[in-house]
Amino acid sequence: MKVIEIDLDYIANEESLIALGNFDGVHKGHIELIDTAIKRAKELNVKSSALIFKEHTDNLVNINKKEILTDNDTKFEIFEDLGLDIIYLIDFTKEFMAYSPIKFLDDFLCKNLNVVGVVVGYDYTYGYKKEGHVDFLLDNKDLFKSIDVIAPVKNNHTKISSSLIRNLIKDGDIKKANFLLTRPYKLVGKVIHAKGLGKKMGFPTANLELVDNYVIPKFGVYDTDIIIDGKRYKASTSIGTNPTVENDGIKVEAHILDFDEDIYGKTVQLEVLDFLRPEIKFDNIKDLFEQISKDVEVTRAR
Template sequence: MEIIDLNGYVERRFGTAVALGNFDGVHVGHEFLLKDNIKKAKEINLKSSVLLFKNHTKTTLNNKDKLKLEIITPYYKKIHLLKKLGIDLIYSIYFDESIMKLSPEEFVEKFLVKKLNSKLITVGFDYRFGYKAKGDSEYLKKLGKDMGFIVNIIEPIYIEGEPVSSTKIRNLLKSGLISKANHYLGKNYSIIGKVVKGDKRGTGMGFPTANLKLDDNYVIPKIGVYETMTIIDNEKYRSLTNIGYNPTFDGNELKIENHILDFEGNLYDKYIEVSFIDYIRDDVKFDTVEELINQIKMDIEYVMKKQ
């Protein structure tokens, strides 16, 4: 797979089949769309590609006063997932105010036709583009007839009668419905963070934790205790992850604390990945530290029995 920075670049080597979208999560619906784009590209001898913005389109300057968008998948993880799917090319660029203010016609002509030499464009049924999202998939089809490219519109993918979407997955994660969110994603939801020093309460109780500091504005799952898998240097370890405020100790700062089973070693300043498997229980305030320790032991026993 080739990754190309679109700044100052024009594709003159071959015609392309371009998939468009934010692809946050690269969920099962996105995978279907991307695989269909690859299939159709091969049928008409085009290079399969994705126009991938390095930032989500909703984080542009006109949204600066709104709450910062919580993402499912950061840019570098999208790259990894797209590579696994077999995409030939990724055309990469920041979505900034100059792109945001392009009319639908200008966006298509400047980027899709002139820069990417697009002969086939694949989008979801609800795709919107151009200034103030004035263009939709049907209008893109009309522009295709005028400018000489085919538009491939993908209908929604349903799981148990519900359409799969990034918004739906965000809501499931925030509700603690991890297994259902994972089903929609087609993989376990995961976050990557740097291990930083905590207050060492876990170590004092006999359950040392790796405290995560996140570089990206991930969707944070509902406060509670989770069965997780921690990936350290490509090795997987069973783990328990607590998202909460340490209510037993009257804490007031949200923390992500990760107790890794069957692991010993110094992880400070190291980046690790935490993959969420299932929600275990609420993060509750215990009357004594002994009660908390007993509960953690039961949580560990629960996870060990499931493996």
């Protein structure tokens, strides 16, 4: 798979059939869309592609940065596993946002990116003030050889969406979120130095500085896997404010089972598997670490 950074003047040298969307989370609905694009591209004997923005489109107009489910590097890994040929990576700028729907379809997709077919979700919008919609795309079907519109993908009569999955994660229903994502929810972070209290008490932790503005799971303790240099280890992970000790900002602290290596400065991946218990403020440090010992044993037994 090729990742090609482009701007609005980029001219593609090969035809492709393109999948369009924000793809935050790359959940079951997104996967059906990508699979359809790959299948249709093979039928037309062209490359399959997707248009990805460097940051979520909401970040251009909202003051607060969008909480995301999936960073771009993770999206790329998933797309490559699905079999996509090309990712076009572009900044979402005010100039791009101001494109009329027809300019986006005709000038940008057809003329610049050499797109011959499109796959979108039923609620896909584009162009200035999101004036472009599926009906307008279908009204201009003569621009393309192929247009596919993916109907809502549902689970127990509920439409699967990034918003639904965000809410599940915030509610601590991580197992259902993972089912809809088709894989464990993942946080990526750099291991940083902290106060070292866990190490002094016999439970050293990897304290993560997250690399992006991820959706933060409900505060509590989680059964997790942590991936370090491509190797997977079990970990009991606390996500929250650590109210017993300091209550100073949100912290992600992973106690890695049967592991004793210096990993400061490394970027690691934390896969969140299951919610074990809510965050608790204990009366003293002794009670806190007695509970941590129990949490570790629960994680070890899973």
